[in-house]
Amino acid sequence: MGVELLGDAVIATRLDEAVNWARESSLWPFVFGTACCAIEFMSTAASKHDISRFGAEVVRFSPRQADLLLVAGTISYKQAPILKQIYDQMPYPKWVISMGACACSGGFYDNYTTLQGIDDIIPVDVYVAGCPPRPESVLDALMMLQKELQKESLSSEEKKNFIGKLDDL
């Protein structure tokens, strides 16, 4: 239908912009929910806050079909290799939102079992503060990511160079 409307018209744009526009409007999140933050994500997805208004309601539980990893909850050292495996299974391009104090920095679990921030093992694009963050801040993070995403280039290799603590050197 779109083609008919346009008729013979030609739209000139940069490939990056066209692709980024498509990507930002349809992020498919993989929610790696482990703890309290996952319950707040449920609120974000439920009707009142309704994440589908931002084009990100297709929650995938398969990393191979997702492009946004939303880490919601505490990541312990025991969980770290699992999180890394999930991240590795996601195809490029991919983005990561770290939701809540625990995922960002370990939060108030400064102890023998909690990973002190997931950026030790995977790259993070947006950090969301709060314990747990309110649904509004999750939506804010999503919008922030959508904005940042517009600046990305198809040829960027930046993230692929990330080396975390669990990567073989």
Added chain:
Amino acid sequence: MIFSKLLNTYENASYDEDTYSLLLNEEEIFEAVELCYEMGGEFLLDITVTDYLDYVLETPSRFGLVYTIRHKHFKEFILLKCFLSEPQCNSISHLYKCANWLEREVYDQYGIHFLNHPELSRILNHWQFDGHPLRKDYPITNGQYCTDTLDLMPSMNKKLFEMGLVEKDENGEYSEANKDLMFINVGPSHPATHGTIRNFCALDGETIIANVSEIGYLHRGFEKSCENHTYNQIIPYTDRLDYCSATTNNVAFAKTVEEMLGLELPPRAVAIRVLVMELSRIINHLVCLAAQLVDMGALTNYWYLYNPRESSYKFFSKLTGARLTNSYMRIGGMSYDLYEGYEEDLKIIIKEIEEGVSSTLSMIEHNRIFQDRTQNVCPISAKDALSFGLSGPNLRACGVDFDMREKNPYYLYNELDFDVVIGSVGDIYDRVMVRFEEINQSLRIIKQLQGNIPDGAICVDDRSVILPDKQEVYGSIEGAMNQFKLIYEGVKVPVKEYYSSLEASNGELGFYIVSNGSGYPHKVKVKAPSFTAMAAYSSMVEGSMLADAILNLGSINIIAGEMDR
């Protein structure tokens, strides 16, 4: 005293009536537990160890072992204690089914070896972990990276060997299974695990022959953190145990410490606590049922049940400033009084909950798909449920009449009118329906409290416990000192070892606290209902279909924060 025979048998042992604890010799404890079991102490609540290194009192040896056992009439419990000269003792896993996992936890955290234990291995910490973190000489921040996941095949082979499905040669190597089995991991990251739990299943077609569960992915070191914080600083940590009903955990912890201090709360505080606990119970059940029905493919009900929960969040944020993790309680009372106009909000919430529940029930109650998928699926008998230490709705679904609010009434519960909801079969259907009816009963309690909350103070009038008014802090040197001491040193709790519990949304939630007279506890142990429920999971799903196992995990309402602590 229901355990009087136990006291008569061990006349030399010292019994403390205040804390219901019986201190025995190391040689006697194993027989004492057996005797206790014979006398009706069939409900093992907890096994734990205290590391007395650097403790304020002299102790005969470093490690003290504690069994918490409740009588099958549920009214009384007893703590059986002994000091261990060596870090080892006999396993009681032949008496109680839940002892298997409880002993594994003690081994993992304290390095105590249980002789004759079927499979003594780590449970909360990862398999590459070195040392035992809850020992006092283990530094709290000493984290250790885990690089690989655990191979569960040896545990699975052990189970299959007991079933006669694999053979073992003289080197202890297992053969291939003599049946065409498929091995599949459900979790750790799976939508139906509602968190991170790993179930490793051996499938024959679609039927689960054997299941091995691995937990501990959300082990956040609650108990170690408690030892490094003052009593009031622990309240936010308790929020994050059962994060679906945070205030109930707050109350359970605060109540235990208050009982240790011998504090009596003012009537208004008690009424507010009951009110928020019942509302917490409702929102916990709502999220459990909503998620459970999503697992079943009934997404509509998720909106019906989740939206009233969202309204309750509004009430909680107005009352406490937080939606989910409220940190509402303080030792000796609570942080804020009820806000103006709360009655109106409460009325709206009650109406919304009633509507949500009735809309959902109208969709599922007479729904053939729902009934076929839940009735007689993954049942557990009352006897097994007791042996596994199940409590709360999961135990009541089996037809066992045990509700702490009725058997050991605390606060206002003996004055309030409510029914204990029990099931009959102990299948998924019963577990779901018990929760639905409990929502109605909790609403009944809230309605009785509406308009009947007495006036008065919300905190005890005791300056060694409760912070002074801000006006006083800024206006007088006594007030400033009072505030300073309470913040820096904390509420000082006299030397005691004490267990107390209440009926939380998921069952009996207990705290065992060892205090040393300072503002920091020496040890805090949670008796978490989800932990023992997960221990029972394997026996519930073996023999049923894989799809039923998914539903069963939702129906026993495993909250990872509470299970792994």
